[in-house]
Amino acid sequence: MSNTTDLNDKQIQILHVAETLFADKGFDGTSIRTIAKEAKINIAMVSYYFGSKERLLESLILYRTKDLKESIGSLVTDDSPPLEKINKLITIYIHQINANKGIYRILHFEIATKKRDLNLKAFTELRRGNLKTLALIIEEGQKAGVFQKEIAVDLLTPTILGTFFHFHMNKAYFVDLLKLHTDELYENYILTNLTKHIQQTIKALLIYES
Amino acid sequence: MSNTTDLNDKQIQILHVAETLFADKGFDGTSIRTIAKEAKINIAMVSYYFGSKERLLESLILYRTKDLKESIGSLVTDDSPPLEKINKLITIYIHQINANKGIYRILHFEIATKKRDLNLKAFTELRRGNLKTLALIIEEGQKAGVFQKEIAVDLLTPTILGTFFHFHMNKAYFVDLLKLHTDELYENYILTNLTKHIQQTIKALLIYES
DNA sequence: TTTTAAATTAAACAACCGTTTAATTTAAAC
């Protein structure tokens, strides 16, 4: 019946199964019975441990977003030049989302749907924090004369994350288009080509005189 | 029972209601009974006209994507300079998606989900066609010496559409962040600021020497 | 070892799901 952080092994096992299923079939497309079967537990255990299906989702989001806090913020104390910081930030973003594909796919849909209004305060705060870090780096680069003066900081994240998400959400299409027919090829493309493309895009945007 | 294009007024009315509901609550989150109630018809009419709920979705996608074909292709015969063509292409993209928010939201999710494998051949062909048009424009710009030599054409669309979709899918977050508290302000921001940002991003990427 | 609490189970609950039925109404064709 835990509602915060005290999750036992069995609860975590359920969360992992639920994560995969929610990511693949959506929340409404996944039944408690399917989760139970996959996790090899009795269907009553979900209600017993989490209270309800929707509370299970909330627990999952909380469980997964807790780990995401750090990483980006650490760039503030980093002492590399601004552009390098930006490249690091992009790399961190991609690695982070790539390593947490499931929950990000779930969040991506849950944020867009009007059906449930989940408490995503923690996630929103994470985003706000990351945005502040980004703004600081941009400002630093501008003061150093490396970056352009007029930059829409609020729209950099949509370009960074949007490019990646669009690629990620349309996996089947790009796998076919770019002939990435194994998981390894696909993963590799993301960590090299796609990452470089996003870094180059942001770099061009930041230092190009228009 | 129509399966191609012969839709009567009542069928179209049903499709419009279904589009809004599917976009808001997802396909699995919307019941035939809800559609029927909203459209003020008997629940049996959906099966009567479309055969099944899934076929209703297919009809909706077909009905909506039919109109999308033209627009982009017309740029091939356009005689403005390459960069202007790119800007036009971006404007067309944004207007098109913005005017068809519902179906794009549905497609965005349906493409990502593993639950149903709908026949999205028509949509894939549309994308392939648009990509070819884009490649032609880039090539033209390169030959004219306006664009850089090394450009990952396949990744331009993820940046253009990804930026817009990310903004669009996270509406609540950006409405709050950018204080766009009326629909008019929001729409206006998309058609001016966001459009300009995407155009500037692509421009920088295309002509910036790295 | 006995007591007490936690974990697990099968079964049942009512509500809802997509779909089909058979009867009735409406409109078109003759």
Place this chain on the structure above:
DNA sequence: GTTTAAATTAAACGGTTGTTTAATTTAAAA
């Protein structure tokens, strides 16, 4: 006006949904 087809309806179908129950097993505390 009669015939015929299309549209519409209420009701029922079997199946699935999330959740709760009460009984049983397992494990921890005494």
